[in-house]
Amino acid sequence: MVLLRWRDPFERTALSELNRLQEEMNMLFDRFFGRRSLLSGAGVFPAVNVAEDNDNVYVTAEMPGINPKDIELTVEEDSVVIKGERKLEEEGEGISYHRREREGGSFNRTITLPTRIVAEKASAEVRNGVLTLTLPKAEEAKPKKIEIKVG
Amino acid sequence: MDSKQLQAKDKKELQTKFETTQTSPVFVPAVDIYETDDSLVLLADMPGVSNQGVEIHLEDNELTIRGKVAEEPSGLNPIYTEYRSGDYYRSFTLSNVIDQDKIEALMKNGVLKVVLPKAEAAKPRKIEVKAG
Numbered sequence: 001m002v003l004l005r006w007r008d009p010f011e012r013t014a015l016s017e018l019n020r021l022q023e024e025m026n027m028l029f030d031r032f033f034g035r036r037s038l039l040s041g042a043g044v045f046p047a048v049n050v051a052e053d054n055d056n057v058y059v060t061a062e063m064p065g066i067n068p069k070d071i072e073l074t075v076e077e078d079s080v081v082i083k084g085e086r087k088l089e090e091e092g093e094g095i096s097y098h099r100r101e102r103e104g105g106s107f108n109r110t111i112t113l114p115t116r117i118v119a120e121k122a123s124a125e126v127r128n129g130v131l132t133l134t135l136p137k138a139e140e141a142k143p144k145k146i147e148i149k150v151g
Numbered sequence: 152m153d154s155k156q157l158q159a160k161d162k163k164e165l166q167t168k169f170e171t172t173q174t175s176p177v178f179v180p181a182v183d184i185y186e187t188d189d190s191l192v193l194l195a196d197m198p199g200v201s202n203q204g205v206e207i208h209l210e211d212n213e214l215t216i217r218g219k220v221a222e223e224p225s226g227l228n229p230i231y232t233e234y235r236s237g238d239y240y241r242s243f244t245l246s247n248v249i250d251q252d253k254i255e256a257l258m259k260n261g262v263l264k265v266v267l268p269k270a271e272a273a274k275p276r277k278i279e280v281k282a283g
Contacts, residue, residue, distance in 0.1 A: 064261035105157035129261015
């Protein structure tokens with residue numbers, strides 16, 4: 001006689017259901033703590049980080065392989081437009097690709113700034129494929145210390 | 152412009168069973184690898200990495216590239232964050248025999264280019280078919 005271990009047909013599905021639930025919980029936590037997708041909206045290139053100190057607003061974007069000459073920046077008092085094209089090195093004759101993961105193409109993105117800035121004094125720099133825009137805040141947007149009068 | 156619109160993509164984080172000692176993320180760079188008659192060429196997107204931050208290692212047909220990101224100026228107050236910066240790491244098993252002494256690497260605009268010349272023995276040869 002052959003003894004077979006009896007299997008509950010529901011055991012597996014219940015387990016996979018539990019796995020699915022766990023996966024969903026992980027995703028929720030990851031998203032909450034910013035571990036998964038940080039990109040808001042449609043994923044328009046380039047992804048940007050915006051930061052500030054007392055005097056300036058800083059916009060940075062990773063733009064590897066883009067010639068600074070191919071980037072066009074337009075700065076207004078409340079927005080920045082980053083426009084251009086990523087041209088990949090043209091492939092020559094007689095080469096064969098093992099992997100192609102990098103992409104080329106054009107981009108055009110408008111970023112709304114959190115405060116008003118002085119567009120005339122804006123500056124930009126590209127270093128190691130990272131674009132940094134330094135945008136001086138308008139006088140009225142700068143934080144001010146308020147003295148407390150002693151009555 | 153007639154070229155296609157470029158999409159922003161999340162950087163792929165390195166998944167290993169080993170934990171790193173530092174808490175900053177390590178990313179897997181997007182690469183292009185192509186082969187010419189004489190060499191194997193690798194292009195890797197590693198924004199934020201300078202010439203000094205690149206490390207290339209080849210041992211037993213295993214090519215490893217590592218990129219260290221220059222320190223970011225701190226003291227800034229982030230308003231919104233769409234990408235994170237961190238180091239880069241990726242390794243490949245090469246099927247070609249490479250002439251180790253002639254490997255050339257160049258970092259430009261955040262893209263690493265590595266030219267790995269094939270060893271003489273590995274270069275393709277045309278074989279003539281003799282007419283019988």
